[in-house]
Amino acid sequence: MKHASVLAPSILAGDHARLADSAQIVESLGINWIHLDIMDGHFVPNLSFGPQTVAALRKGASLFFDTHLMLDEPHRYIEAFAKAGSNLISIHIEPAYDHAATLARIRSLGCQNGIVLNPGTPAEAIEPFLDQVDLVLVMTVQPGFGGQPFRRDMLPKIAQIDRWRQERGLTFRLEVDGGVDLVTGLECRTAGADTFVAGTSFFGAADKASVARTIGSW
Numbered sequence: 001m002k003h004a005s006v007l008a009p010s011i012l013a014g015d016h017a018r019l020a021d022s023a024q025i026v027e028s029l030g031i032n033w034i035h036l037d038i039m040d041g042h043f044v045p046n047l048s049f050g051p052q053t054v055a056a057l058r059k060g061a062s063l064f065f066d067t068h069l070m071l072d073e074p075h076r077y078i079e080a081f082a083k084a085g086s087n088l089i090s091i092h093i094e095p096a097y098d099h100a101a102t103l104a105r106i107r108s109l110g111c112q113n114g115i116v117l118n119p120g121t122p123a124e125a126i127e128p129f130l131d132q133v134d135l136v137l138v139m140t141v142q143p144g145f146g147g148q149p150f151r152r153d154m155l156p157k158i159a160q161i162d163r164w165r166q167e168r169g170l171t172f173r174l175e176v177d178g179g180v181d182l183v184t185g186l187e188c189r190t191a192g193a194d195t196f197v198a199g200t201s202f203f204g205a206a207d208k209a210s211v212a213r214t215i216g217s218w
């Protein structure tokens with residue numbers, strides 16, 4: 001099966017003094033998802049925002065909250081982000097913790113779960129979890145900052161994960177994040193991705209509706 005393409009604008013590239021307005025821009029264009037980047041200053045060399053901000057955004061938005069945890073100890077914060085109103089919580093494979101138990105806990109709290117891998121992490125690292133996830137997120141930049149160039153060398157990894165998905169009859173979404181725009185995103189779509197995080201290319205676009213329409217038509 002092939003999922004319809006979904007755009008998830010990353011609020012990291014929005015106005016951090018007016019995050020609710022940035023979410024409202026997304027919602028007013030009829031886009032359903034928004035991507036929330038959570039950074040701890042340890043797993044990645046940057047800080048963003050936490051569950052209190054997510055809960056505040058939840059009050060004014062009915063968007064699907066796609067929460068990307070870039071944390072050394074994500075298992076400690078699952079309840080907080082679920083309670084704050086996340087719909088999907090993605091955790092990285094790289095740090096050492098009980099990945100299977102944490103993925104199961106995300107679902108037990110009523111959220112969808114996702115597993116994320118950095119550019120330097122081979123696809124094989126997440127292979128054992130493919131039948132336990134709602135989404136696989138392939139990072140197409142080293143996480144920590146928006147506005148970096150797309151890593152074209154990630155395309156074979158996307159294709160490999162899509163192949164496993166088809167061979168095994170699995171239905172998880174395959175998301176890409178980092179440097180995604182109308183050109184690089186389409187390359188990802190061709191490789192098998194169906195869910196497109198766009199920070200800089202979305203919030204920097206003069207015609208955001210057109211970006212949303214184009215990605216929605218893939």
Ligand SMILES: O=C(CO)[C@H](O)[C@H](O)COP(=O)(O)O
Pocket residue numbers: 010012013035037068141142143144145146147148177178179180197198199200201
């Ligand atoms: O996870 C992320 C960074 O770690 C962001 O989601 C990503 O960088 C989006 O920003 P851009 O589209 O500007 O690359």
Ligand SMILES: [Fe+2]
Pocket residue numbers: 010035036037068177197
């Ligand atoms: Fe992200």
